[in-house]
Amino acid sequence: MAxxxxxxxxxxxxVDNKPKWCLACAEHNIEVTELDDVLxxxxxxxxxxxxxxxxxxxxxxxxxxxxxGASGSGEDWVxxxxxxxxxxxxx
Numbered sequence: 001m002a003x004x005x006x007x008x009x010x011x012x013x014x015v016d017n018k019p020k021w022c023l024a025c026a027e028h029n030i031e032v033t034e035l036d037d038v039l040x041x042x043x044x045x046x047x048x049x050x051x052x053x054x055x056x057x058x059x060x061x062x063x064x065x066x067x068x069g070a071s072g073s074g075e076d077w078v079x080x081x082x083x084x085x086x087x088x089x090x091x
Contacts, residue, residue: 005077007031010058012077035077040085044069049084051077 004019005012008027012035013019021028039049039062047066053059061073062084071084 003035003037003077004032005035007033010076011055033078035081038085039081042067042069051080 002016002018003012003014006019006022006025008022008025008030011022011024018034019032020030022030041047042049042064045064045067047064047069049062049071050065052061052063052070058075059073060075060077060080061071062080063070071080071086074080074083
């Protein structure tokens with residue numbers, strides 16, 4: 001299974017084949033972006049990241065399942081994942 005972000009509504013779906021339409025929006029021939037599932041371990045404790053969202057206001061972020069450390073939020077899963085995986089090597 002792969003994760004895809006739907007361009008019509010921003011939802012992320014786990015499916016076997018690349019989606020061409022959205023049930024929620026009734027849109028056909030939609031653009032989709034395949035998401036890379038590679039998430040870095042938590043920079044604080046090495047734990048696993050869990051996805052969190054407030055979809056009603058398009059706010060997405062990742063939070064450590066062990067210590068609660070969180071990334072910056074993004075307007076979609078792609079931006080939230082980029083922020084979670086980002087590391088400041090100067091610290």
